[in-house]
Amino acid sequence: MNLEQFVHGAQWLFLGYFVFLNLGYMFLNLIAMFSLRRYMEARGVDSLPSVYSNFELPTSILVPAYNEEATITSSIRAMLQLKYPEFEVVVINDGSSDGTLNRLIDEFELIPFPEAYRIRLKTQPVRTVYRSRVYPNLRVIDKANGGKADALNAGINAARFPLYCGVDADSVLQPDSLQRIVQPFLDDPTTVACGGTVRIANGCRVSGGFMEKISLPRNPLALLQVVEYLRAFLFGRLGWSPINALLIISGAFGLFKKETVIAAGGYRTDTVGEDMELVVRIHRKLRKEKRPYRITFVPDPICWTEVPEDLKTLKNQRQRWQHGLAESLTMNFRMMCHPRGGWVSWFAFPFMFLFEFLGPLLEVSGYLFFALAYLQGWISMEAYLAFMLVAVGLGVLLSTSALLLEELSFHIYPRARHMAVLFAVAIFENFGYRQLNALFRLLGLLRWMFRRKARWGEMQRTARWSTPAPEKSRSEPTPP
Amino acid sequence: MTSSGSVLDSLGSSESIVQVALLSGQFALLATAILLGYAFLLRASLTLRNRRHAAFISVWRPILADVVSGHDPDQTTLPALKRRDLAFFLHEWNITHDSIRGSAETRLNALARTLGVDQQVWKMLDQHQVRHKLVATATLGHLGEVRAWERLRNLIESSNTLLSLLATSALVQIDADRALPLVIPHMANREDWPPARVATILRRAGPDAVSEPLAKAILEASPEKANRLLGYLDTCHLAVADELTHRLLKYSDDDYIITALLRTLDNPRELPIVRELLAHERWHIRMLSAIALGRIGEPEDTATLIDLLSDQAWWVRYRAAQTLANLPSMSIERLREIQAAQSDRYARDILDQVIAEETL
Numbered sequence: 110m111n112l113e114q115f116v117h118g119a120q121w122l123f124l125g126y127f128v129f130l131n132l133g134y135m136f137l138n139l140i141a142m143f144s145l146r147r148y149m150e151a152r153g154v155d156s157l158p159s160v161y162s163n164f165e166l167p168t169s170i171l172v173p174a175y176n177e178e179a180t181i182t183s184s185i186r187a188m189l190q191l192k193y194p195e196f197e198v199v200v201i202n203d204g205s206s207d208g209t210l211n212r213l214i215d216e217f218e219l220i221p222f223p224e225a226y227r228i229r230l231k232t233q234p235v236r237t238v239y240r241s242r243v244y245p246n247l248r249v250i251d252k253a254n255g256g257k258a259d260a261l262n263a264g265i266n267a268a269r270f271p272l273y274c275g276v277d278a279d280s281v282l283q284p285d286s287l288q289r290i291v292q293p294f295l296d297d298p299t300t301v302a303c304g305g306t307v308r309i310a311n312g313c314r315v316s317g318g319f320m321e322k323i324s325l326p327r328n329p330l331a332l333l334q335v336v337e338y339l340r341a342f343l344f345g346r347l348g349w350s351p352i353n354a355l356l357i358i359s360g361a362f363g364l365f366k367k368e369t370v371i372a373a374g375g376y377r378t379d380t381v382g383e384d385m386e387l388v389v390r391i392h393r394k395l396r397k398e399k400r401p402y403r404i405t406f407v408p409d410p411i412c413w414t415e416v417p418e419d420l421k422t423l424k425n426q427r428q429r430w431q432h433g434l435a436e437s438l439t440m441n442f443r444m445m446c447h448p449r450g451g452w453v454s455w456f457a458f459p460f461m462f463l464f465e466f467l468g469p470l471l472e473v474s475g476y477l478f479f480a481l482a483y484l485q486g487w488i489s490m491e492a493y494l495a496f497m498l499v500a501v502g503l504g505v506l507l508s509t510s511a512l513l514l515e516e517l518s519f520h521i522y523p524r525a526r527h528m529a530v531l532f533a534v535a536i537f538e539n540f541g542y543r544q545l546n547a548l549f550r551l552l553g554l555l556r557w558m559f560r561r562k563a564r565w566g567e568m569q570r571t572a573r574w575s576t577p578a579p580e581k582s583r584s585e586p587t588p589p
Numbered sequence: 590m591t592s593s594g595s596v597l598d599s600l601g602s603s604e605s606i607v608q609v610a611l612l613s614g615q616f617a618l619l620a621t622a623i624l625l626g627y628a629f630l631l632r633a634s635l636t637l638r639n640r641r642h643a644a645f646i647s648v649w650r651p652i653l654a655d656v657v658s659g660h661d662p663d664q665t666t667l668p669a670l671k672r673r674d675l676a677f678f679l680h681e682w683n684i685t686h687d688s689i690r691g692s693a694e695t696r697l698n699a700l701a702r703t704l705g706v707d708q709q710v711w712k713m714l715d716q717h718q719v720r721h722k723l724v725a726t727a728t729l730g731h732l733g734e735v736r737a738w739e740r741l742r743n744l745i746e747s748s749n750t751l752l753s754l755l756a757t758s759a760l761v762q763i764d765a766d767r768a769l770p771l772v773i774p775h776m777a778n779r780e781d782w783p784p785a786r787v788a789t790i791l792r793r794a795g796p797d798a799v800s801e802p803l804a805k806a807i808l809e810a811s812p813e814k815a816n817r818l819l820g821y822l823d824t825c826h827l828a829v830a831d832e833l834t835h836r837l838l839k840y841s842d843d844d845y846i847i848t849a850l851l852r853t854l855d856n857p858r859e860l861p862i863v864r865e866l867l868a869h870e871r872w873h874i875r876m877l878s879a880i881a882l883g884r885i886g887e888p889e890d891t892a893t894l895i896d897l898l899s900d901q902a903w904w905v906r907y908r909a910a911q912t913l914a915n916l917p918s919m920s921i922e923r924l925r926e927i928q929a930a931q932s933d934r935y936a937r938d939i940l941d942q943v944i945a946e947e948t949l
Contacts (some may be wrong), residue, residue: 120606128613150720151751165785223945226939227903240949296783359881494606496616506617509624516631525632532625 116487123165123475124499130464131503137348138510143470144351145408145518152409166294167195168287168364169273171264173257175198177278178208182216184278187318189244193287197246198279201264204254213249219243230262230375238267257360258376265375268367275384277361281315281413282508290364293405300403301369301391304358306342308521309335310413320413325365325527328418332541336534338416339532340511342574343408343518350406353455354393356437358404362412369395369402380440382433391439392453399449424549427531431469431553438466469550476544501539508535604800645677653685653700657693662700670704678706679724707732714740723752730759738763744770758790758892765798773806776821777814784820789826800829807833818838819849831856838862844871851877857885867893872902879905883912889914893929893933898936906935910943921947 170188174181181200188198202210213219219239226235233255241247252263261275272294274287283289286305294300312326326332350357358365363384370376373394376383388404417423438461445462446455461552475496483493512531515521522528596809648668656662662813670678686697701707706728713725714737729737737759744756750876757775760768776787803825807818815837822830834850838859841847851874854863865876865883879897882890895918897909914924921944928940 117606124606124610124613128609131617150723204689220949223901223938223941224948225907225935225942242949245949293787409673489607492607492610495610495614499610499617502614502617502621506621506624509621509628511841513624513628513631516628516635520635525636528628556809 112432112487116482118486119478119482120496122255123471123478124496126471126475127499127503130468131507132346133460133464133512134344138507138514139348140351141344141347141514142517144347145514148408149518154566165291166272167197167270168266168368169268169270169289170196170198170287170524171222171261171268171273172198172200172276172278173264173275174205174209174261175201175203175254175257175260176205176207176209178205178212180279181209182212182534183318184246184266184280185213185217187445189247190284190319191282191287192284193291195270196287197269198244199264199267200247200249200253201260202249202269203256203260210249210251214239216242217247217249218268219247219249222248224248226269227266227504229266229371232259232263232266235263249270251280255585256378258378258380261383262375262378265367265370270366272361273367273370274364275360275363276412277414281310281318281320281417282303282362283411284319286362286411287364289407289409289411290362293403293407294364294366297403297405299401300405301366301395302388302404303364304346304355304406304412305339305362305364306346306406306408307359307414307423308342308410309338310415310576311418313413315413315455323521323523325530326523329551330420330423331416331418332534333538334416334532334539336511336527336531337510337546339515339531340508343514344510346406347408349457349516350404352452352456353403353405354452355404355406355529356389356453356457357385358406358460359412361414377440380433380436381429382437384441385433385435389437389483392450393441393444396444396447396453408518410519424552426545426548427549428553428556431550432557434461435466435554435557468556469547469554472544472547473551476547504539504543505536508538511535531575601916615788618777638676641673642810644658644676645674646681649674649678649681653697653745654680656696657685657689659693661696662703664703667700667703670706675709678704679710679728682706683724683727683731694731701728711737719749719752723755724754726752726759726810730755730762733763735763741762742771745775748909750783753779754782754790757786757850761794762800765794769794769798769802770805771928773802773818777810777818778808784817788821788824791821794824796826796829800825803834806827808836812841812846816831816843816845816849819846822849822853827855844874847874848877850863851881855884860885860887864890867897872900872905875900876902876905876908879909879912883915886912886916888916891918895931895936898931898939899933903939908935908938908944909945911946914943 113280159589170191172185177184185200200213203476219241222238222240224238224240227358233253234365235250235252237251239249239251241249248267250263250267252260264275265273272291276292279530290303290305293303309331310320311328311331313320314322314324316437321466325335330445346355346357360383365387369391370387371393373387375387377386379389380386391402392537393406417426444450444454444458446459452459479488479493479496482488483490510534512528512535516528597608598692637726650839652667653660682697686694689697709731710725710728713721714729716722726741729741741756741759741763745753745760747756753775757768757772760772776782791803799821803818803821807815807822810818819837822833827832828852834856835858836856837846838850838854839862847869851863851866859881863878863881864873868883869875869878875897879894882894886894891913894909894913898913900906900909913919913927924940924944924947928937928944931937931940
């Protein structure tokens with residue numbers, strides 16, 4: 110192969126990659142649009158007042174916590190006030206080295222409790238189980254440090270109810286979060302897991318752990334992530350859900366059938382992306398056993414989280430995500446094109462592998478190749494610009510279509526000015542931010558290749574949006 | 590040969606790559622421009638809609654509140670309902686209807702008829718948009734529109750879950766006695782109908798209407814379908830539920846039916862069967878039997894419950910310990926005595942936990 114043939118081949122490869130990647134996402138976008146339309150239709154009629162019935166499944170909220178002393182009490186207080194007939198909150202203190210446990214003990218009047226703790230999933234030793242004197246539905250498991258997955262497994266061991274909801278300690282929930290995310294389990298008894306849409310809390314005002322005022326972040330990096338999250342959740346997840354091929358449920362807020370997770374072996378402690386790995390493994394197990402099941406997603410914005418506002422934290426987060434994705438896919442590689450795997454094996458898994466796992470490598474190589482080829486005179490200026498037009502143009506198209514989905518559905522950002530800003534962001538994120546992200550993810554891929562293990566994701570949190578709960582809520586606990 | 594050769598040649602040329610890239614890029618930009626325009630149109634229409642809604646609410650919410658609080662609608666003072674406000678009106682009207690009972694419902698229906706909404710709703714039922722059909726179905730149910738019976742009856746068969754459920758609910762609202770024998774078999778057959786919504790429809794119909802057709806359907810159904818219907822047993826009269834439970838417990842050996850019955854069972858005459866079920870091979874039946882024993886058991890069942898403290902399943906031990914702790918004759922001291930007498934560590938541990946719960 111001579112240089113000319115190599116350059117031609119490479120041009121087709123990278124051009125083909127960008128076109129097919131975006132065609133794939135456009136296909137998901139169409140599915141998401143259709144499914145969102147049906148969902149919104151049903152939601153409109155369902156907004157009539159509903160009566161609680163005893164069919165709502167009791168749910169355990171599991172909150173793994175590691176060095177969360179700054180936000181843990183307001184988060185837990187908000188969770189205790191969720192609108193739901195029967196639920197418990199189980200906080201798992203994973204050997205925090207700060208004052209997380211003491212804050213919890215003081216705030217919720219915890220006392221040691223001789224619980225006959227069942228070890229159904231193996232974890233690091235549990236030191237003490239606490240129960241609150243004030244809230245009968247609050248327990249705290251204090252255990253030796255073992256990572257988030259280990260903490261979640263301990264929480265599953267302690268959970269009393271058939272469904273459990275894994276929630277990040279810093280997540281801000283809507284009061285009706287549980288009601289919304291439980292709905293698929295009521296509508297279809299074969300549902301084994303359900304994820305919810307996570308939105309960005311930076312720039313919003315949170316009081317007492319609940320969202321009070323929604324606005325856009327002022328920090329440019331956080332603002333860029335607003336469009337990215339819309340894209341990821343509104344069609345990245347919603348597109349996969351109707352064909353039962355959803356491979357990711359965010360660790361920030363996801364509901365699972367406890368027995369299904371235990372039967373699958375719980376969370377793996379040797380991976381960074383324990384949330385994705387579990388979902389892929391559940392697909393694999395249930396498909397293998399030929400059991401009917403659904404892993405689904407509710408598009409309602411039910412959980413809010415803080416995103417990084419500085420490049421260093423963003424870089425760490427994206428590296429960790431890519432590392433986790435790589436582990437999840439390679440650990441379950443038998444899913445790839447498995448004869449019994451359906452849409453998961455023949456579409457979702459190969460798509461994730463080609464465009465998410467290898468994506469950063471191809472994307473960064475593509476940009477570098479075209480720049481180098483132009484500088485070396487292998488391709489013309491026109492060819493270089495045409496490639497950039499494809500890469501940037503299709504990126505803008507995808508981001509714009511995510512914003513359109515938002516406009517067709519929830520209108521979370523109330524002012525027209527907000528949408529105008531977001532449309533501007535959808536264009537400008539393609540000039541630098543997207544490329545930077547691809548680079549961070551490539552570094553994550555390299556980290557995975559060299560097997561550098563990561564544990565709890567340490568994030569620089571500002572929590573500027575959060576104000577403490579009003580004092581009166583202390584004396585007005587919502588009974589379970 | 591020649592033609593495939595030329596395709597390959599063309600693929601190999603720089604111009605063709607550039608052309609494909611330019612076309613893709615132009616397509617992306619054009620599509621983006623269209624989406625942007627559409628999104629801005631949507632936002633403009635939303636803003637306009639919000640304004641209209643605010644104007645609608647300021648006029649009609651007081652009228653609806655007035656009607657609900659006891660005033661009959663006065664045709665001479667009512668403003669005309671603008672065509673564009675029909676959707677807002679139906680939304681408000683249905684929400685209000687869902688939250689009231691009794692004579693206020695009659696007045697609300699009179700208001701809708703005075704405004705001619707009932708006629709509009711018939712047209713909506715014929716429209717293709719599912720959303721219109723849904724709203725029309727809910728409205729016809731609230732209006733108790735007997736003439737819609739056949740149309741709604743056909744909609745029960747709809748593959749759209751929500752539409753079929755709303756049609757069921759509407760039929761029950763129009764005439765529960767006539768509707769329930771018709772819809773209960775569907776409740777057993779339709780796996781896509783969420784039990785919580787079905788239960789809401791049955792509760793709304795009331796036990797007088799539900800008891801007989803539900804009991805009949807359960808007795809005639811296959812075990813799988815009977816199991817689904819048993820979940821609604823608490824919507825029947827207690828006496829009917831009791832009699833049905835007695836008959837099924839006596840003659841059914843289906844685990845799922847037994848499980849469903851144990852959850853609601855509350856009559857001491859079932860005590861012998863419950864005692865037998867404490868030794869069942871499935872742990873969740875032993876657990877539910879232990880709980881049932883707490884409701885209908887006698888002092889002599891204490892020994893059986895103590896035996897269950899050593900069961901191999903955690904939930905059976907836990908529920909047995911809780912039942913034991915809640916027996917009328919039980920005290921913390923007595924629980925401690927029982928605990929001290931246990932040689933099994935699991936029995937002692939579970940009592941430790943339950944004693945701590947009781948004393949917290």
